[in-house]
Amino acid sequence: MGSAVETLCGQAFGAKKYDMLGIYLQRSTVLLTIAGLTLTLLYIFSKPLLIFLGESPEIASAASFFVYGLIPQIFAYAVNFPIQKFLQAQSIVAPSAYISTATLFIHVILSYVAVYKFGLGLLGASSVLSFSWWIIVIA
Known part of the structure; x- marks a missing residue:
């Protein structure tokens, strides 16, 4: 879905339709955010979904704990x-x-601190x- 932005923006830039660049950016952001809301539901209900698919409760619990931090x-x-x-x-x-x-350097340091110093485990890592990712967006 978001990959179309690359094609559309490339065409708009090549055709010197610079106003369309921003429009494509905004539309794509809205569409991906809406898709993210749907994906969030899958993340929230990941444990029962994984158990339904035959995964062991221990693995499903650990995986769901990890994806909660990824929302x-x-x-x-x-x-x-x-x-x-x-x-x-x-x-x-x-x-x-x-x-x-x-951000990579910041991530490595924060991962070490979260997992080993604070003992946050999977939730800390995710x-x-x-x-x-939010550092990248804000920067």
């Missing part, structure tokens, strides 16, 4: 993906690379993933 990441991705494609269509790639590299 904010869904919406960060819904915002970040169209922005990246919007910029790539205009050949603006360096800022994304620098931001992603800086929460740091979500937080890292």
Whole structure:
């Protein structure tokens, strides 16, 4: 769904229809956010769904605990993906690379602290993933 932004923005930029770039960015962000709401329901009910599919309760519980921390990441991705494609269509790639590299270092440190120092385990690891994605969006 979001991949169409790359094609549409590339065509709009090539045709010098710069006003359409923003429109495609906004529409894609709204559509991905709506899709994220649907995906959130799957994440919330992941434990019973996994058990229904035959997974052991222990594994289903651990997996659901992990995905609960990933729920904010869904919406960060819904915002970040169209922005990246919007910029790539205009050949603006360096800022994304620098931001992603800086966020990687922050992510590694925060993951270590959350999992080993605070003992937050799976929820800590997934929460740091979500937080890292939001750093990318905000930066």
